Amino acid sequence: MNCKTSRLLIFLILFAGSTFPTFAQKTLSSLNQTLRYSRYSRLSLKVIPIKVSETSYKLQLQVEKIEENPVFNTFSFTYSILDSYEEEILSDNTIILTSDDLKYDTDRHWVFEKTIDIPETTETSIALFTALDTRQGDEYYYSTDIKSSFVFDTPSFGAYYANYVGFDQNYLNAGESLLFQSNDGPTLHGFYYPINLEVPYPPMETKPAAVPRELEVIDEGDFLENVPKSFDKIGYYFIQSDTSASTGLVLKTTHEAFPKVKDWDEMVDMVTYISTRKEHEDLKSAEDKKKALDMYWLSLTKNADTAKELIREYFRQVEFANLLFTDFKEGWKTDKGMVYIVMGPPEEVNFYLDREVWSYGGTNESSRIRFTFARVKNILSPHYYTLNRSRAYQPVWFKNISIWRSGKMAF
Template identity: 85%
Template sequence: MKTRDQHPMNCNTSRLLIFLILFVGTTLPTLAQKSLSSLNQTLRYSRYSRLSLKIIPIKVNKTTYKLQFQVEKIEENPEFNSFSFTYSMLDSYDEEILSDNTFILTSDDLKYDTERHWVFEKSFEIPESTEISIALFTAIDTRQDDEYFYSTDIKSSFVFDQPNFGAYYANNVGFDQNYLNVGESLLFKSNGGPNLHSFYYPINLEVPYPPMETKPASVPRELQVIDQGNFLELIPKSFDEIGYYFIQSDTSARAGFVLKTAHEAFPKVKDWDEMVDMVTYISTRKEHEDLMAAEDKKKALDTYWIGLTRNADTAKELIREYFRQVEFANILFTDFKEGWKTDKGMIYIVMGPPQEVNFYLDREVWSYGGTNESSRIRFNFARVKNILSPHYYTLNRSRAYQPVWFKNISIWRSGKMAF
């Protein structure tokens, strides 16, 4: 494990390196004349990404924030020097990204280098009067110039507050998944005292309505909450029930940490019953009702898939690809719902990975297909202020989506991937 102290670099060498990168043009020109809202962040959701980026903010005091910039190594045995890493602190989604507000991260900045992660840590002073502060983390694959981006609001109208504690794996790397399998543990470290408080929600949330269904989604009349009381930081805490947990250091405050817990096989499918639930997006109501009522779910599913494709080998390939989409949706979009049940997960499964992804303060926009503006399909996900998550989005539904939605479902049902 590498630390910053183990890689000394004198000041002159460091300045020379920064000068060369900034002005010789090996890294930053790709960001010139760009703002956060103009960046295409499609690699964030690609099925073929080599890296996954994450920023984990922790509030140290009223004006000091510690940010852990994490790089998950998806590619097998990646070389650090194959990538260049930078970060920016921005005051809006429209602020121009320039060399003046972009800072390079080198191997000397590594806090941890583990089998699965490269991790950088930086602390920032953000005045209390600041209304918007956004952190942007960028990685460029120098072999083919692929650009990976991850941004998060440190302060904005959609963020109640940042927690003053963090959740960590046993090796001190910040917890960067959207879910935890039941029975696993996390370690919590707090700047606010030895005790944290846990609330447990044993709820199973419903599948979303399709994108052209404009009536409001059903809302549970009652939401059961189990107050689990206090637990100590720096002692591994096990999460043993399926549902979601909300962790706080101060129950009178609005900042906290939400954790979705799932069965042992998650993000993969657990059993035949779950598979029946998940084919709802490409099934007719009658087909799905028959599957739900079948005593032998495996036999019913086999009949269902072969009935769609008319070929056993094609059915096997289609099953593999459909549930691979489900797995990716679970990895990428789980919040307090399983990823496949979220609006983003639903669109991702049926439509495939978006070809363009743009973030704004109040929304996220996915674009598909078309060679010009008039032929492109866009899905707008409105950002909703939510105490459980500062990154909670719901789809702006419209009847205009019906033709493309049914077209893609028809492609799936014909035995082909819809993208």
């Protein structure tokens, strides 16, 4: 049996209703996308749309290989183009991808590229990329709006690593370079924002977050496509092919250690989520930050070994938050990053056009805790979310902080 036949049979079995997860009667909003944020995922999926014309789009369907030496044939890949988050996902609107469809196969990525047509009159169009791990039936999903009420427009250019694989990270370490290719060429335009954004308020704080009165922006001018472009300063850049348009690519630049912690000062900033105000103020004012932090962790657990494990777990959560949620803010400073660090990876994740919902715990629907992140239309990112805050979160939030401080948190 050849590879194509084998993969087709796997796909048909799924739709026939075997013991594997199935698309039958499923919509994008009903899919549990928790593996997207799992600390134990074998793959990471990304869809990068590039506008070719008013009706044509190139999709870069990228698979980052997290598992060591993964075998392509142990996964089944498909993609769908949907008109809404409620459209039923069927075999008729799902396309199988085989090894013959691979554009690139590198040490870190499998990359597919597909060009699709979307009529100008279509208001909403979503690309869904799926990978089925045929060994245990795990399904990985990644969806992105190509057109919707939350997307100003899709960029007509792409950012690439030196090997022309699409740039699929949420950040770039300052001093590194990318290549850009545009359908409009031969130059693109860059703006630099040297802003350091604040840590978010906790979920039960309902007053509006502080907003900077002035946002400094530096016009970096034009730069050439197909020539490595270095981004040397920490902050974020906004790249456009047309400065009069409402679309572009935001690129967060970070220190060289990111997504890990750089120094003791940054460590002090990051423990704010599980500290009292007095503890945090004392840490920030301490002359010897390392000594103060050592005493802080030990005072929480009263045990050196437990303190070491607590430090390891906490900053592992910070690292994952940075990897997963960085946009024009560091991931740990976003609302999603804050909830992820304190509450751990969500047990259920559902996407809708206007929101994303995370669910935790509970033996039934009434006892589950849900965090709803409202989608906000933002020129810098079509996937910008803010937490719907409520005082009702206070008991579970303080409970989880207490578990952290006792050194008993485990994911």
